[in-house]
Each structure stands twice: as structure tokens, then as C-alpha cells.
Amino acid sequence: MSLDTAAETVAGQIRRQEFIEVLAHHDADGIAAASILCHAMLRSGIRFRLRVRQEITAKDLAGDDSFLLCDLGAGMGDLPHNAIVVDHHLPVFDGEFHANPRLASIDGDRELSAAGTAYIVAQKMGDNRDLAGLVIPGILGDGQEMTGKNLEIFNEAITNGIIVPDRGLTLPGRDITERFYTSISPYLEGVSGNEELISTLINQSAGTDGIRLDNLLSQVLISAAPGTTPSGMRSIYGDTYHLQREVIEDAHALTAVIDACGKAGRGDLGLSLCLRSSHDIDRAWEIARKHRVGVIDAIRSAHPAEGTPGVFEVKDATLASDVADVFARDRVNAQPVLVYARDGKFCRISARCPAGIEHELGPLLKTLALANNGHGGGHNRRAGATIPCDQIGAFTKAWHEAVVS
Numbered sequence: 001m002s003l004d005t006a007a008e009t010v011a012g013q014i015r016r017q018e019f020i021e022v023l024a025h026h027d028a029d030g031i032a033a034a035s036i037l038c039h040a041m042l043r044s045g046i047r048f049r050l051r052v053r054q055e056i057t058a059k060d061l062a063g064d065d066s067f068l069l070c071d072l073g074a075g076m077g078d079l080p081h082n083a084i085v086v087d088h089h090l091p092v093f094d095g096e097f098h099a100n101p102r103l104a105s106i107d108g109d110r111e112l113s114a115a116g117t118a119y120i121v122a123q124k125m126g127d128n129r130d131l132a133g134l135v136i137p138g139i140l141g142d143g144q145e146m147t148g149k150n151l152e153i154f155n156e157a158i159t160n161g162i163i164v165p166d167r168g169l170t171l172p173g174r175d176i177t178e179r180f181y182t183s184i185s186p187y188l189e190g191v192s193g194n195e196e197l198i199s200t201l202i203n204q205s206a207g208t209d210g211i212r213l214d215n216l217l218s219q220v221l222i223s224a225a226p227g228t229t230p231s232g233m234r235s236i237y238g239d240t241y242h243l244q245r246e247v248i249e250d251a252h253a254l255t256a257v258i259d260a261c262g263k264a265g266r267g268d269l270g271l272s273l274c275l276r277s278s279h280d281i282d283r284a285w286e287i288a289r290k291h292r293v294g295v296i297d298a299i300r301s302a303h304p305a306e307g308t309p310g311v312f313e314v315k316d317a318t319l320a321s322d323v324a325d326v327f328a329r330d331r332v333n334a335q336p337v338l339v340y341a342r343d344g345k346f347c348r349i350s351a352r353c354p355a356g357i358e359h360e361l362g363p364l365l366k367t368l369a370l371a372n373n374g375h376g377g378g379h380n381r382r383a384g385a386t387i388p389c390d391q392i393g394a395f396t397k398a399w400h401e402a403v404v405s
Contacts, residue, residue, distance in 0.1 A: 003104040003112075003120060003149075010099045011124035013084055014068065015044060020084075022050040022068045023060065025114070026267055027321070028141030028259035030071030032134045033086060033118035035274030037070065039131055040122035052267025054348075055386065071114035074100055075366065075377035086121055088114050089378055090362045101149065109379045111148030113138030119153060132157035133243035134274055137255040142382070143325070146239075163251075164242040169213075170235060172256035174285060176202060176211060180220065182292035184299075185256075186235050187326040189227025191220055193296035231355065232330040247278040257284050260291035263318050295322045302327075302339070308400045310337050317343035321350040321384070328352030336361060336403050340392060346374075347389045351399075353381040359403060368398050 014020065020041065024034030034050055041048050048068075053060070058078040061067045067083050074087035077094075084097040088108035091100050099121050101112040115138025122128040135153050139146065146154055157163040173179030177199065183192045191197060201223070205216035221233050241251035248254040258270035261284055269284045298319040305311035310333065314323050324339040333354040340349045349369075351361045361383035369376030369385040372395045376385025387395055 001103065003099065003101055003106060003117075004124075006099045006103060007117070007121045008124045010084055010086060010097050011121050013066075013097045014041065014046065014121070015125060017046055017066045019065060020046060020048045020068050021061075021065045022048050022070065023056055023072055024050065024052050024267070024271075025071035026052045026054045026262035027071070028255045028262070028270075029113045029115050029138040031258045031262050031267060031270045032115040032137040032141075032274055033113070034068075034070040035271055036115060036118040036122050036128070036131045036134050037068065037086065038271075038275065040125045040128050043128070044125055050271060052262055052271065070118060074098070074102075075362070086114060086118050088112055088117055090380070092377075106149060109381050110145045111150055113142050113144055113150070115139075116150055116153055120149075129156070129160050130162055130245050132160070132162045133241075133246050133251070136163065136241050136243065136251040137258060137274075140252060140255040141259050143329075162244055164244060166240045166242060167238065168240045170238050170240060170252050172250065172253035172288075176216075178289065182289055182296070183236075184292050184295045184322060184326060185329075186228065186232030187296070187299060187330045188220065188224040188232070188236075189330075191224045193293065193300075197223065227331075229330050229332060245276070247273055247276055247281060256292070257288040260288035263321070264291045265318070291318075295319050295326070298323050299326055305396055308396045310335050310403070311396050311399070312337075312339045314339060314341045317341040317348040320348055324350035324352045328354045333357070338396065338399055340396075342389050345389060346386050347392045347395075349376070349385040349387065349395070351378075351383050351385075364399075364402055368395055368402070371398065 022034050024030040038050055061080055069085045073085040074089040074091045074093055077092045079093050081095045083095055085093055086099045088101050091102055099117050102108045106112050116135045119135050139150050171179035171183050180198045181195055201219045205212050242249050243251050261270035264287050266287055269280050298314045302312040302314050314320055320339045320341040328337045336353050336359050338351045340347045353359050360380045362378040365376035365383040365385040369387050372387045372391035374387030378384050
């Protein structure tokens with residue numbers, strides 16, 4: 001089935017409902033995807049309740065209500081058959097109402113996010129072209145490329161004046177100090193979190209007309225070079241996107257703020273921004289700052305697992321995913337990276353493939369998690385799992401044997 005046909009089927013099922021329970025994954029892509037469809041439902045007169053979750057089980061879909069899962073559900077085989085799933089993860093769910101690029105042979109790792117899929121569904125519900133800007137947090141948040149379906153949506157949005165492309169600093173922040181102080185994408189070794197150094201570099205770059213950005217960037221690169229990958233340093237400055245209809249215009253900033261709010265347990269604030277309310281924007285920025293500083297602290301204190309290279313433990317389960325992203329993207333690695341954190345009796349696990357290393361992580365984590373009384377899945381290059389903490393030794397041992405073989 002083509003993606004357009006699947007999107008039409010899903011859109012038709014949504015339009016037939018009077019009320020829908022919407023469950024969104026707690027990252028930027030999931031929050032943006034759910035917001036796109038909730039905008040479309042509001043415009044169609046469909047009532048809904050919208051909640052953000054780190055993960056769900058089939059028990060969360062109990063009752064007679066219709067459920068719409070955004071950036072969730074594709075990897076679950078035990079969902080009610082009438083569940084509505086808009087996702088881009090590796091598909092196991094075989095229900096009728098499932099829009100997923102992978103089911104149409106489109107690369108869900110690189111070419112289309114859940115937010116992009118949601119946008120295609122929303123377009124089947126009416127003229128929702130103004131929502132194209134919300135696709136960008138899905139692309140940026142999941143580290144996708146501007147190619148394939150992503151590029152089609154992007155080009156259409158430029159034509160319609162929804163997105164204006166530009167070049168500049170890609171680091172999110174309300175001022176130049178915050179941009180470098182909270183930088184985790186990329187993580188600048190020796191610079192991120194170092195307020196004293198950043199202040200010194202900014203003062204040294206001051207000219208008669210303000211900060212000389214070229215001078216500041218040169219000094220930042222010199223300071224970060226010993227511990228930062230070349231690709232990480234190159235990504236400081238590049239393509240930027242002005243989202244003309246969103247309350248935070250800079251796409252990198254919007255992505256960072258809604259992602260941080262979701263992972264910090266305040267997905268409601270991230271959703272409110274995507275639903276174009278600026279009422280709590282300052283509070284959302286403060287949550288983002290605190291979250292990103294927490295990621296930097298977690299990177300510095302991450303504990304390498306003994307006997308299993310590439311495996312790290314952090315203290316806060318809400319930070320494991322971002323730490324895994326940094327370790328895989330901004331450090332030199334010869335194999336996939338795994339980061340876990342204890343959350344009560346359970347361990348939350350995030351695994352990532354560095355650039356140039358290919359491994360089907362989603363199926364691997366699903367298999368390993370099931371063998372250790374847990375559950376897991378995801379993408380080929382980015383995946384996660386949850387298992388009982390008393391199984392973490394067996395899990396990491398099996399992981400190590402699998403990724404080095």
C-alpha cells in the first residue's frame with residue numbers, strides 16, 4: 001500500500017470519530033506529530049484528549065474510546081486492531097489504520113519522521129499546509145536528512161511561505177551565551193557547560209559593532225577541537241529555518257525546547273507551544289535550559305561499564321537518550337553505543353549507531369529485551385528498551401557479543 005493510500009485510510013478513520021484519545025511519544029518528533037494532527041482535528045470539529053508518554057503498553061488503550069498513537073505503536077503487536085497509528089518505527093502492528101513510511105518502502109530513519117507522516121495524514125483531512133513548519137522538529141529531533149519525502153514537504157513549505165531557509169548558528173538559545181553554554185547538539189568538549197570560558201571568549205570577540213561571530217567561532221573551535229569530532233564542529237554553523245507560523249520561529253530552538261519539555265515530564269508545555277500558545281514560553285525555555293545542563297552534567301559523570309566497551313550508565317533516566325546521542329554523534333566510536341539508567345526497578349536503555357557504522361539496532365534491542373523480561377525496539381540506527389534492572393548484566397553482555405561479532 002502506498003503512503004498516500006495509508007494516510008487517506010487513517011485520515012478517514014480519524015474523521016469518523018467524535019472523540020479521540022491521543023498518545024504522543026515524549027520527544028520532539030512525537031510531540032510535533034501529535035500537535036499536527038490535533039490542529040487538524042480542531043479544524044474538523046473532532047474532540048480529543050492529548051497526553052505525552054515515554055512508552056505505552058496495550059493496557060493503556062483499554063476502554064471503548066478510539067486511540068491515536070503518534071510516534072508510538074508501530075513496534076507493538078498486541079495493540080487493539082482498531083488502534084490508529086502514525087509512526088515511522090520498524091512496523092510490527094498490522095492493524096488497518098497504520099500510516100508508516102516503512103510500509104511503503106520509504107526510509108523511516110532518514111527520509112520521513114512521525115511528524116512528516118502526520119503532516120501527510122493531516123493534508124488528507126483538509127488544507128493544513130500551514131502546519132508544515134512543525135515537520136522540521138521531527139527531522140531535526142530524530143537526526144534525519146533533508147531528502148525524499150522530507151525534502152518534498154520542505155520545498156512545498158518554502159513555496160507557500162511557511163518556512164524561510166537561512167544560514168547561521170544552529171545552536172538553540174535566547175542569547176549567545178546560552179547557545180554555547182547549553183550546547184549538546186553538538187556537545188563541545190571543554191566549552192559546553194563552561195560558563196567562565198564562554199564569557200572569556202565572548203569578551204575577546206567583542207568589536208565596536210558587537211560580537212564578531214567569525215572570531216568567536218574560531219576561538220570556540222580551537223577550545224573544543226581536542227575532544228570534539230570534526231563533524232560536530234562543522235554542525236555549529238549551517239542551515240537554519242525560520243518557521244513563519246510558530247511561536248518560536250527558529251526551528252532548532254523550537255525543537256530543543258519541545259524535546260526538553262517532553263523528556264523533563266512537561267510535555268504539556270511542549271504541546272502548548274506547538275499548538276501556538278506563547279503563554280508559557282519563558283517557563284518552557286527555563287525547562288529546556290535545565291534539561292540541557294543536566295545532559296552536560298550526565299555526560300561528564302557517565303560511568304563506563306566494566307568489561308563492555310561502549311556501554312555507559314547515567315543516573316537520570318530522562319537523560320539517557322540525549323547522552324547516547326552525544327556519545328554516538330560527537331565522539332569517535334568503532335561500534336554502537338549503549339547508555340542506560342536505573343528508574344526504580346527498571347532500566348531505561350538507549351542505543352545509537354555512530355556515523356559510518358550500520359547495525360539493525362531496533363530488532364536487536366527487541367530480541368535482547370524479550371530475552372531479559374523486557375521490551376524494546378525502534379529504528380535501525382536509534383533504538384531503546386526497558387528491562388528489569390536485575391537483568392542489566394545479562395543484557396549488556398549479550399549486547400556486547402552482538403555488536404562486536
